[in-house]
Amino acid sequence: MIRSRILAVALVAAAGLGSACSPVVGDKCERNSQCGTTLTCDTTTQEGYCLKVGCRKGECPPEATCVDFGGDVRYCMRSCAPNDECREGLACRPAPACTETAAPTSQAPCSEERLSFCGVAP
Incomplete structure (x- = not known):
């Protein structure tokens, strides 16, 4: 009886650890x-970057935003605010569809998506 309870607790703990360590965009x-x-x-x-290839507005996980690089090149990238820190080697950058030189697209309108992502520092 005690042995089965210990096993059950160990299995629940292992399942919790497994889900907590799931990879996320930007890892x-x-x-x-x-x-x-x-x-x-x-x-x-x-150091590599976990991302989702080919996305549309609303298809990215909660920690990410769909960044439209033009020409059907879209990736779910780690979202950030301008003052947020990205991991070492990356910087919080405005999405190309939201810069002065590129107009918003139907896939990533600036008013509806988070506007910045963690990407290679310029």
């Missing part, structure tokens, strides 16, 4: 398997 990575089943590892970014 460091070296290969796709480190980003789970729904994200891809961008190894061109310093």
Whole structure:
């Protein structure tokens, strides 16, 4: 009886730890398997970057925003506010669709999406 309770508590604790350690957009990575089943590892970014390839407004996880780089190139990238800190090597940057040189697109209107993302520092 005691043994089965200990086993049950251990299984619940292990399940909780597993879900708490799930990869999220913006995490460091070296290969796709480190980003789970729904994200891809961008190894061109310093220390890698878990992201979702090909998104539309509202399709990104809560910690991310869909960034439209033009020409059907859209990624879920880690959201940030201008004064937020991104991990080392990255900076909080305005989404290209929201800069002075690019107009908002139907996929990422500036008024409806978070406007900044953690990306490679300029």
